Amino acid sequence: MVPKLYAHPFSSYCWKVLIALWENAVRFDYQRIDDPAIAADWMRLSPMQRMPLLVDNESIVPEATIIIEYLQLHYPGTTPMIPADPSAALEVRKLDRLSDNYLMGPLQTIVSDRIRAEKDRDPLGVTQARARLDGAYRWWDQHMRGRLWAACDFGLVECATAPALFYTDWVQPIPQDLVALREYRARLLARPSIARAINEARPFRALFPCGDPGRD
Numbered sequence: 001m002v003p004k005l006y007a008h009p010f011s012s013y014c015w016k017v018l019i020a021l022w023e024n025a026v027r028f029d030y031q032r033i034d035d036p037a038i039a040a041d042w043m044r045l046s047p048m049q050r051m052p053l054l055v056d057n058e059s060i061v062p063e064a065t066i067i068i069e070y071l072q073l074h075y076p077g078t079t080p081m082i083p084a085d086p087s088a089a090l091e092v093r094k095l096d097r098l099s100d101n102y103l104m105g106p107l108q109t110i111v112s113d114r115i116r117a118e119k120d121r122d123p124l125g126v127t128q129a130r131a132r133l134d135g136a137y138r139w140w141d142q143h144m145r146g147r148l149w150a151a152c153d154f155g156l157v158e159c160a161t162a163p164a165l166f167y168t169d170w171v172q173p174i175p176q177d178l179v180a181l182r183e184y185r186a187r188l189l190a191r192p193s194i195a196r197a198i199n200e201a202r203p204f205r206a207l208f209p210c211g212d213p214g215r216d
């Protein structure tokens, strides 16, 4: 039995895990929740209704980062997502948190505000999210100067930053002067596993509540 991944091709957190799976050619059973029967299964398995969700025999594994850690433990491949050295691994986990909390976090605030009815919107929350995102852009630009990948090699951090930067640039374009960050995003988009995630999500772009910017 191969692990089952409950996911949707347009979801940024699902990309995070899909990229790790494809990088290491891990065989898995893609349970796409745009199928209503599969969505019903997912809702039963995930009362908090969050994707991705991995099911492997008796194990039900939520949270993209934890799924990637689980895959590394049980289905290791040729591209380690977390380095073996504990200090290097700590750095990778730190960068993964910074990506989830300060790139994806503001992104989700901005996008979910747009989905709400006009009367339920939170303009102050969105302004604060945009300011946090701008700060995060500046932090990542500084960090990426002189680097190819965010840590020692391509891995967990890129699984996190690729979908995050892909979509944040749609809602708040990375400023022109942040050259290192813009080049990092371009490098990420050219990576075959990430290009595949972008292509598989293409048919769903009309779902993006902030509008399809007509570019990658």
Ligand SMILES: N[C@@H](CCC(=O)N[C@@H](CS)C(=O)NCC(=O)O)C(=O)O
Pocket (backbone or CB within 6 Å): 011, 012, 013, 014, 049, 050, 051, 052, 062, 063, 064, 065
């Ligand atoms: N902390 C979770 C966040 C997952 C998350 O926010 N997933 C979104 C999609 S990107 C979701 O499940 N949304 C539910 C829905 O759209 O119904 C993780 O790291 O996996």
